[in-house]
Amino acid sequence: MSSPDRRLVLLGALALGACGFTPVYGPAGQGGLLLNAVALPEPENRNEYDFNMRFEERMGRGTGPYALTRALRVNETGLGSLSDGQTTRYQLTGRAQYVLTLAGGSEPLISGHTDAFTGYSAAGSSVSQQASSRDAHSRLMVLLADQVIDRLLIDADQLPR
Known part of the structure; x- marks a missing residue:
């Protein structure tokens, strides 16, 4: 096996530094401002609970200066079917619209939306179908x-210090 040439690694590091690359959690990065600083609204359903759980797993439970409002939408479409018309596969498409504000404020600091999809098999017993559906919804919320x-984190440089 060949090991990478050290000169190429050093040149790559210099090129990244020359283009203005700043690690998001580095000393000059703004990503650290969001850690444990974003409050989420209380979940009203299972999808919102899964979304909040993943968000807090990565960013910490926020009690700081920011508040995130989000609207989650999920559509379910049958894809595969048997000759008797029974659907065997479903696709879930989801959209998360979000707005980051200062806590108690209404002026958007960062806003946008993101889309994702996943699927699950509906073959088998009704219990396995329900478990597959619940797992697919959970995976979709993690993706979103x-x-x-x-x-x-990408737009964190727009935040006031």
């Missing part, structure tokens, strides 16, 4: 929460 977090 991760994408919202990534977008917030």
Whole structure:
């Protein structure tokens, strides 16, 4: 096996530094402002609970200066079917619209939306179908929460210090 040439690694690091790359959690990065600083609204359903759980898992439970409002939408579409018309596969498409504000404020600091999809098999017993559906919804909320977090971290340089 060949090991990478150290010169290439050093040149790569210099190129990243020259283009203005700043690690989001580094000393000059703004991402640290969001850790344990974003309050979420209380969940009203299972999807919102799963979204909040993943968001707090990555960003911490926020009690700080920011508040995130989010609207989650999920559509379910049957994809595969048997000759008798029974659907065997479903696709879930989801959208998360989000707005980050100062807690108690209404002026948007960062806003946007993100989309994701997943699917599940509906073959088997009704219990396994319900478990597959619940798991797919949970996976979709994890995807959406991760994408919202990534977008917030990318746009964190817009936040006031």
